[in-house]
Amino acid sequence: QTVVTQEPSFSVSPGGTVTLTCGLSSGSVSAGSYSSWYQQTPGQAPRTLIYSTHSRSSGVPGRFTGYILGNKAALTITGAQADDEADYYCMLHVGSGIWMFGGGTKLTVL
Amino acid sequence: EVQLLESGGGLAQPGGSLTVSCAASGFTFSSYAMGWVRQAPGKGLEWVSGISGRGDSTYYADSVKGRFTISRDNSKNTLFLQMNSLRAEDTAVYYCAKDQECIDWGQGTLVTVSS
Numbered sequence: 713q714t715v716v717t718q719e720p721s722f723s724v725s726p727g728g729t730v731t732l733t734c735g736l737s738s739g740s741v742s743a744g745s746y747s748s749w750y751q752q753t754p755g756q757a758p759r760t761l762i763y764s765t766h767s768r769s770s771g772v773p774g775r776f777t778g779y780i781l782g783n784k785a786a787l788t789i790t791g792a793q794a795d796d797e798a799d800y801y802c803m804l805h806v807g808s809g810i811w812m813f814g815g816g817t818k819l820t821v822l
Numbered sequence: 823e824v825q826l827l828e829s830g831g832g833l834a835q836p837g838g839s840l841t842v843s844c845a846a847s848g849f850t851f852s853s854y855a856m857g858w859v860r861q862a863p864g865k866g867l868e869w870v871s872g873i874s875g876r877g878d879s880t881y882y883a884d885s886v887k888g889r890f891t892i893s894r895d896n897s898k899n900t901l902f903l904q905m906n907s908l909r910a911e912d913t914a915v916y917y918c919a920k921d922q923e924c925i926d927w928g929q930g931t932l933v934t935v936s937s
Contacts, residue, residue: 763923
């Protein structure tokens with residue numbers, strides 16, 4: 713049973729930099745995993761930040777960067793702002809047209 | 823501007839059926855794969871199902887395989903998810919998403935399975 717792993721929670725100071733990661737319980741994340749990242753605040757639909765590993769969705773500021781870090785996908789937020797406080801989810805293509813989300817990371821900005 | 827508007831959510835009995843729909847506009851619907859993602863109350867996102875642009879390829883999460891059917895009507899720019907043999911654990915907000923990588927999202931429709 714494949715599981716997509718994320719840190720349950722993370723904290724960052726305003727103006728700081730934080731890197732969230734997304735891995736596979738068995739195997740490595742690669743460009744072929746087409747990793748994507750989503751931001752969700754309470755009561756709202758998810759907002760797409762990054763798709764296809766590093767492509768920024770329309771309107772997403774440049775301080776959000778997606779890439780492969782070792783055997784995981786990563787999302788770095790540079791110059792964190794108060795409204796970056798949210799849940800962050802990654803999604804990976806795990807094969808044969810099947811996609812899977814990670815459990816999400818709750819990011820606190822304080 | 824891409825717009826995705828889900829409808830059809832509501833209360834269903836365990837073992838019952840329900841179909842949710844997603845009306846799409848602002849892009850060439852038939853050119854894009856589409857999908858459904860759900861979120862149970864207080865829980866994370868779960869990918870449910872995907873369908874190719876022409877509708878000739880469909881994909882399902884193990885949790886819904888054999889019970890849910892995804893389909894689309896490209897003449898009406900509409901995506902569907904037919905849900906049969908519903909269980910309490912299917913209770914969730916169901917989101918429609920554009921493209922395999924869920925680049926655009928609707929606002930969701932709540933499905934509650936309860937007796």
